Amino acid sequence: ETKVMDVASLTAPNRTNAQFKLAWLDKYGLIVSARDPRTSEILSVKCRFCEFGRGDRNDEGRKRKRTERVKYFGRPWRTDNMQRHLKNQHSERFKEYSQLDSSSKRSKYFQKLEATRPFASLNRTRNDPLAAFAKVQVILDISKEIVEVIIAELSRDCSTNGEESANRDKMFTLVDEGGCKHYEASWPNRLQFEMVVSYIAVGVSFRQCSRIAVVTKENKGFSPMGNISMGKVVQIVRYTCALNYEVLRGILANVWAFSIAMDGGTKATVPYLDCRLRFVVGGKLFNLHLVALPMYESHTGENMFLLISQFLSALCPNWRSKLISVSTDGASNMTGRYRDVVTRLDQACLDGFYSIWCGAHQLDLVVQAIFVRMLDSSFVSSLQAVTGHLRRQQSLCRELGSQCPKFVDTRWLSIEKLVRWLIKNQTTLVAYMNDNQPACKPTLSWWIMVYLVYDFTEMINEVFTRLQGLTTLVSTQETLLKQLENQLRREGHVKGPVVPNELVAHTDWSSCDSSHLPVYSKGGFYMGIMEAEEHIRNRMLFVRENMDSMKRENFEEYRKILLSVQVMYVDVVAGINKITVERDRSNRRTTTLPPVLPKQLLTFSRAQFNDLLILQKRRILESMSEEQLGELEQEYKQFKDQTYQERGFVEMIERMPDSTAFDDAWQTIRMKYPLLCAFFGGIASVFPGTSTVESDFSIIGWEKGDSPASLTNFSLEGILQCKQFDVLQQIQALMNELGPQNPL
Template sequence: MGGKKVATPFQSSHILQYGMELITTEANGAQSCRCLFCVHQGRDVVEVTGDSGRKRKNRTDIKYFTKPFLLHQYRHHLEGQHKESWMLYQTLSPDEKKSYFNGMAKRTNTLHNYMDLSTASIDYVIQNSIIETIIGDLFFRDDDEDSGDDNDDEDAAAAIAKKAAKKAKEKVNAMKLFVKNVNIEMGTYTYTATIKNEMRFELAMDHVGVGMSFRQTAAAIDHARIRTNTPKLQGMNDLIVTQSVRVLVAVGLQMIARIIDNPSVWAFSLAGDGSTHRGQSFFDLRTRVCYRGFLVNLHLVAIPMFERHTAQNIFRMLVKFLDALYPNWRAKLIGFSSDGENTMTGRHGGLVTLIVKEAENDVIRIWCPPHQIDIVVKKSAECVFDGSWVKIVYDFSVYLRAQNNLIIKMKVKCPRKANRWANLGNVLKFYKQYRRALIEYTTENNPAKLPTADWWVLTYALAPAIDTINVTIVQLQSQSLLIAQQEEHIQSLIGSLTVLFSVEIVDGVNNHDEAYVSYHDQSMRIASAAIIAHIEDQGSFAQESYEGLNEVDKTRIVKEISIYAMTLIAGLNDVKAERNDANRALDQDAAPVMPAQLVKMRPGVFVKDVLAVRRVHVTKFWSAVKVDMVEEEHRQLVKLYKEDTIIHDAINKHTNTTTFNDAWDVLPSGFDNLRAFSGGLASVLANTTAVESDFSILKWELDEFRSSMMHLSLEGIFQTKQRRLLVALLR
């Protein structure tokens, strides 16, 4: 007659005696506990050999116990998986046992943000708000709403219902990747995602990160398994790759949250913009942060937008995301960069305006200068002959792109004149380079499409200015660019154009000299002879075309070129990244953040004009002693620059293309606090180029063959591209 099985309950004494932790207690009385040695130290690594007595490879997971809680099961686990630690633990007094685990970091909180590279599996622990709010809410549309009117076609209604069911299933499957862990004592809970094969996972993320599709990645890993005879790579398929990519979204966001939350970080900035691709709108958000003295630009998220693209809707979505990622973001935010679209920069209800009001500190508003220059170039070009010149530029390019015989003969196609006016330079360059062939073909086949001589003169005269602007735009699109460097590039561009067109600044003097063409406000003028010389500098064709004009047309051409040049320079003078609440340019200059700037600033001026402006902000996260060290290190830097010739020469070599990290790396140790403070100021994104780059990636990845890809998987692709950087930062 068999005895009745006893359901031995968990005893509180087990916690101290055997190093256990009670995890859950269900309503029906069911309980579970886990081994704290597994949590903090991991299991012993034992080789499976004939002498070891082990028949199985060591495991890497955490041991959990449920009813019945038998003492011999505790001892069997501890003696087999934590032999030395268990022997030591038994020799400790009760007070020593209470503090035994206090000084230890959890195994899941050590290397690479909860990753243990010494084992074959990885446990990622993610805060609950990232899983529930960002993954479970923002990436999935609420399809529980009415699918249509009663009079809708039944087939259409069925299709909508089928699609909604599919989306609901996708969300359920995505959430299954994360397991909820409850800490009863703390009253909190997190989620864990377990990657059972680390090598296969890392290899898959590397392949996806360089642009391979999920199927290509699975095939490549299987080929690697065959070629290298590596059993650990066995079993990979596109479904596993997809699941891994989705897990990486949460992992990447958790990494970024840790970076922003680091004590060295007192400020971070954001840049964002929206775009629509294949009928789905996304809002891309990036951040720049100085983590332990290293300034880094990171992709945050590309959130699908399911509602109308109003500033209020986007604002609510971003606040929801930021609250879930890092609840204290309002106290650290220092800058927000955007383009000039009214939804973003409107003075009353624009997105940037709403974000600035939500923040606790003064937030620097940035209107992307390349976008501003684009507007200036467009306005200036449309002033030439009341827009007829640029219209012909466009019409002629459309005509040439449709001439297949010409394209075959020349083996080159006319560039498309896109909306961005930076592309204007490529079109003009094509016209100049292939001018003879274009004129010959058009004369023979469609003379009415052939531009006139005065148009060619304008094209040759204005093309050098467009080329100069394009060079500067490329420089301004650098993702590592700082605001102060940006201003230097713009001023350098203005100087180059002033010299190119021989512009004279006349300070409002009313000058009616017929030898000059003056700007409408009398602030600038250009000698007609200088414009003629500029035309002649463009070569014999430009000279001949100009000389073939009558005197009236010559005068008109000179005036049009002069007005174009001065309109362009006046517009560039108004380009300013920093904006006020009314989206107007700020008069103040960007704060100095580079060693080359700081060494030329008196300590008293630094304290008054730089540190004092952000003292309230920085003291929310740094102690008064640390802030005092910022002042002291600045004084020491000024002294070092004066006394050390090597440092003096190294700093003097810095230019407006030197990156923040490279500039500070030339200094010896002892300036960590000053560097971190300067890095917080430098974190303000000078442009939205990185956001536009993200949209280029999005359109490349979400092509016609992957139009049904889940938004979560698409975001995972973004995270794979910066995974190595994040891992390196947190190493």
């Protein structure tokens, strides 16, 4: 017998704070409209009957027209409100719906209503979906330490730029649940929240964001946006920072190891210690901004350590047991032996800690030193004069369709960009110089050097760019540097290395003859004149033809150019050969970082693996149980057994390039060896350098413009956190999918 629900007999529940029950969706004809992004808890539901109007009652005699809006329900969940709405607004349809005896029939009920409604889409307002989204509430549950330490520190200078309108104490409510204290907060309009985050993420200031929102609402009729004042923008950004750090706190609580990279900056109102974070979740390597901490006191390694340790203690209380590596750019206050931040972090953490000196930064220093030595005053002064003259010729710039790049004599990368532009437009530029005869008109030897410098910097810049990838591994960096060294040795015909006393360097060209040619050497590498001439013969036709004629007509210029070639290639090969990114506790060079990719593990014995486990055991047991540690050992044994027994498996791994990303390398075998992937993922988190940290500081110039004092520490951090809000939400969703039992 089919039970018929009598709408009139519906009664109110005794409790008004009941948890939402999924059975109510089917019972009352509801559909979920919003969930908490962190917990997937239902935040809002809407009435499905309202989508088809509220016209099943007689409105004759009503003083006001019945609303056509869709009804939403949120916390606290009260079924009496749901029942009252159905009784008053949809009594006939809900009676029909209640007589259906199965969920499938009830689902088809709404499908039939949709099919019989003509021009249904025309009955909705243009902003209806957005209006519904605007009613979704954003709920925040933030750890006490994050609010009281991190948010408080970032908000120290919020008294400037109108930010005083947002009071931190009023934004968060302290809740004590059985001695466990945390902060709660909410925002009533999720559409407004996410729009502000999107605006700030692209670099607009807080005041600009408020103005853009007003213009969008007033000029475009975007009413669901609501009113957004300067104070609301500040409040939303602070909530975003808190949400991001809460997600990071959960991530660091689950991973067994993570790494940071640090760099000090002075481009903002006060000096900053900028930090980035790397970790692996679900077999994916992530590289995120961690924090830009203002250094109000002395810019020393000790002060840097105090800042970062205070921050990490609030974010990850057991960070000393999980931090596995720190990378720096090699500055003296970063890598001194005793009172520096790296040494202090190393001493504070468990054994098995890795100190990294940025390989890209070391390469940058090597190349920069070469240019300082190689580019004699005549070439540099000519380059500067030519650049300045060409940038002032507006008609020439219009003819070329581009302006001559700026010349910055302190950065070799600016020279690489400049010489590329000069070569691209050489024909037009030479004709212009011949017609106008400016005082800075360059010589033929100068143009030859432009070509040689371009070939040299192009090879280096390609590798330099790859070294700075977000997910580049230390092993990949070492491979790229070795490949670059070999390429430069081939191109320059550089010989060596040899023992220094076996090599006699000659620089006096006047005393040489065909049997004793001058040689330039450095660090055991050398290059003779014959090798330099062979290098010239392999260049572009313009260089070779003009060098041949110069050898006959102006030997002095000819030998200067050859010497420049020798200096370029010998110095860079010798410099790259000395680059070592790993350092021990005394800041000495070392090569102890273990392999992390399946291809590298083919030659990594079980004995070596056991040595690594012993070294990292205390750190591992912070996140894994003894049983999982045993499973990890068993997985490595199975991996090695499979490499011995299945040739196809080995061939699949061997086909992977040495520069394969961690995610791609483990993708095919991660599900079979999850603990193994998680373990080597922790080691893979080690930063190869600080290039991604330096990229954070570019936001300072981008945002500040010509007003240096306009960017506070909270403004800067707010922009950087808004930029990665979506990424962190995706990681949170991935962690929810993996579940708490997964070792990540």
